[in-house]
Amino acid sequence: MNKFEELGVRPDIIKAISEMGYAAPMPVQEEVIPLLLQNAGDIIALAQTGTGKTAAYGLPVLQQIDVAVHRPQTLILCPTRELCLQIASDLNDYSKYIHNLSVLPVYGGSSIESQIKTLSKGVHIIVATPGRLLDLMNRRVANLSTIKNVILDEADEMLSMGFSESIESILSEVPEERNMLLFSATMPREIEKITGRYMHSPRKVVIGKKNQGNENIRHIYYTVHAKDKYLALKRIVDYYPNIYGIVFCRTRRETQEIADQLIRDGYNADALHGELTQAARDYVMQKFRNRNLQLLVATDVAARGLDVNDLTHVIHYGLPDETEAYTHRSGRTARGGKTGISIAICHTKEKGKLRKIMEIVNCKFEKGIIPDSKTICEKQLFNFADKIEKVKVNEEEIAELMPSIFRKLEWLEKEDIIKRIISLEFNRLIDYYIEAGEIEEVGEKQNKNETRTDRGGKRKLSADRPEDGMKILKLNFGRKNALIPAQLIELINHCVKGKRIDIGRIELHDDFTLFEVNKADAGRVMDSMNSFEVDGKAIIVKPSAGKSARDKRHKKAIDRQRNGFEERNKKRRK
Numbered sequence: 001m002n003k004f005e006e007l008g009v010r011p012d013i014i015k016a017i018s019e020m021g022y023a024a025p026m027p028v029q030e031e032v033i034p035l036l037l038q039n040a041g042d043i044i045a046l047a048q049t050g051t052g053k054t055a056a057y058g059l060p061v062l063q064q065i066d067v068a069v070h071r072p073q074t075l076i077l078c079p080t081r082e083l084c085l086q087i088a089s090d091l092n093d094y095s096k097y098i099h100n101l102s103v104l105p106v107y108g109g110s111s112i113e114s115q116i117k118t119l120s121k122g123v124h125i126i127v128a129t130p131g132r133l134l135d136l137m138n139r140r141v142a143n144l145s146t147i148k149n150v151i152l153d154e155a156d157e158m159l160s161m162g163f164s165e166s167i168e169s170i171l172s173e174v175p176e177e178r179n180m181l182l183f184s185a186t187m188p189r190e191i192e193k194i195t196g197r198y199m200h201s202p203r204k205v206v207i208g209k210k211n212q213g214n215e216n217i218r219h220i221y222y223t224v225h226a227k228d229k230y231l232a233l234k235r236i237v238d239y240y241p242n243i244y245g246i247v248f249c250r251t252r253r254e255t256q257e258i259a260d261q262l263i264r265d266g267y268n269a270d271a272l273h274g275e276l277t278q279a280a281r282d283y284v285m286q287k288f289r290n291r292n293l294q295l296l297v298a299t300d301v302a303a304r305g306l307d308v309n310d311l312t313h314v315i316h317y318g319l320p321d322e323t324e325a326y327t328h329r330s331g332r333t334a335r336g337g338k339t340g341i342s343i344a345i346c347h348t349k350e351k352g353k354l355r356k357i358m359e360i361v362n363c364k365f366e367k368g369i370i371p372d373s374k375t376i377c378e379k380q381l382f383n384f385a386d387k388i389e390k391v392k393v394n395e396e397e398i399a400e401l402m403p404s405i406f407r408k409l410e411w412l413e414k415e416d417i418i419k420r421i422i423s424l425e426f427n428r429l430i431d432y433y434i435e436a437g438e439i440e441e442v443g444e445k446q447n448k449n450e451t452r453t454d455r456g457g458k459r460k461l462s463a464d465r466p467e468d469g470m471k472i473l474k475l476n477f478g479r480k481n482a483l484i485p486a487q488l489i490e491l492i493n494h495c496v497k498g499k500r501i502d503i504g505r506i507e508l509h510d511d512f513t514l515f516e517v518n519k520a521d522a523g524r525v526m527d528s529m530n531s532f533e534v535d536g537k538a539i540i541v542k543p544s545a546g547k548s549a550r551d552k553r554h555k556k557a558i559d560r561q562r563n564g565f566e567e568r569n570k571k572r573r574k
Contacts, residue, residue: 003025013062042202047207058090061125074150091125105127107128108131119141126142145175146175155183218339222343226490241379245295252275300320314333316329319357348442376433472543473515526542
């Protein structure tokens with residue numbers, strides 16, 4: 001007996017998934033499928049991305065559809081257009097032998113008129129992003145009164161994207177008598193609110209430990225100076241010749257800049273962020289899914305809900321502000337029981353954030369050593385030699401050409417031919433690493449730029465007393481601009497090219513920030529940074545008019561006043 005048959009899955013569905021290569025159920029499928037088929041009530045399932053969730057709810061949901069009733073019977077909510085399309089595609093594949101079953105993906109960025117037209121004809125399953133579904137409900141073309149199953153896929157992602165109110169509005173329109181299944185990788189408080197309001201005594205299914213990352217993922221971190229982050233990224237990518245992964249950045253601007261740099265340096269990369277049009281997003285994703293790109297450089301928001309198989313690596317170029325986001329990023333690799341590597345490139349100010357991530361993810365993290373030039377070149381060359389060894393030769397097609405080639409190259413020895421093939425492929429790489437110096441790694445001890453009091457806390461930056469040889473500068477960005485010390489260091493090293501800037505103490509205020517740099521570098525820092533802007537706001541860096549400057553002005557005023565008294569007293573004495 002087929003193992004899916006043991007779970008209660010119908011033969012026509014088993015036939016379809018067998019053709020797709022489904023041999024045995026994954027743990028989440030073994031847990032969830034029987035519960036849904038038995039109408040066991042509401043379920044909260046905590047499972048990581050790539051664990052087989054779509055089949056876990058998709059197979060039993062399809063089995064329960066009455067195809068004779070052309071009204072929506074199942075609603076599946078998910079965070080992004082890409083995931084919406086992927087789920088709808090999978091359901092269509094699973095239902096290959098269920099005749100006349102209709103699945104409609106509903107999402108923004110496509111013709112709403114076409115979606116309205118399809119809804120009016122009648123559909124059985126709606127797969128939707130919250131915003132577009134709510135729009136259709138407000139137009140009174142999406143009627144949820146016949147819904148029997150509600151699935152929230154990647155619920156924590158939807159809430160972190162700001163869909164909380166939309167989800168509540170949608171759930172308030174589905175019948176009270178229905179089953180609800182909530183899938184999530186983490187369990188933040190917002191989800192607990194929704195479960196408390198809309199779920200009835202839900203059964204909890206946990207695949208792995210709560211909030212724990214996929215055990216098939218190897219976690220590595222590298223600690224470097226902020227100015228060396230891109231150089232470290234290049235070395236890591238070069239060290240893994242067959243890398244196929246996502247590089248996560250914090251901002252749209254950084255995403256585009258890193259992608260542009262990688263492209264200029266000869267890497268097969270492109271950017272995915274919110275400023276791209278939907279057509280451009282689709283084009284980039286098509287290239288990435290087809291493996292015409294090795295590296296996708298993306299923001300968290302743009303990459304949410306991406307369903308791409310066989311990723312070897314996830315690289316965190318900047319650590320996320322929300323520690324749960326690390327789990328979602330890393331979960332893009334090691335899907336379907338495969339293995340993957342999650343790499344964090346951290347600068348010195350991110351050590352505290354990394355420690356928090358380690359505590360929450362509860363996985364072993366390895367401290368990586370940036371590969372040196374010799375190791376990288378050896379790895380690349382052996383990988384190329386391996387490809388030569390395994391290449392498929394079409395003897396018939398090249399047979400008549402080979403005599404001419406042999407005559408052309410007969411004056412060369414075997415060793416010469418091999419050397420020339422290698423040089424033809426790798427001269428650029430070898431030339432780069434001959435000139436490239438090694439990257440200075442930062443140890444576990446505290447960075448010299450971090451100051452401590454005797455109690456271990458940060459010492460307040462006094463504007464009238466810079467450290468010896470340092471100058472205090474004032475930046476027109478502060479806490480209200482969501483600035484943190486780590487971002488300030490990145491900003492300075494991004495704006496100021498050339499020799500690395502040593503940054504001393506940093507003091508954040510609501511509307512501005514004070515920071516120390518070497519006196520010799522102060523002019524260069526101000527000149528360079530004042531030519532940039534962030535999110536349309538010009539950067540203004542100037543010397544801090546601290547207490548010492550005010551004291552000088554006050555002293556001059558007192559001196560003038562004293563001189564005035566003395567002059568008047570002289571006149572009186574005369």
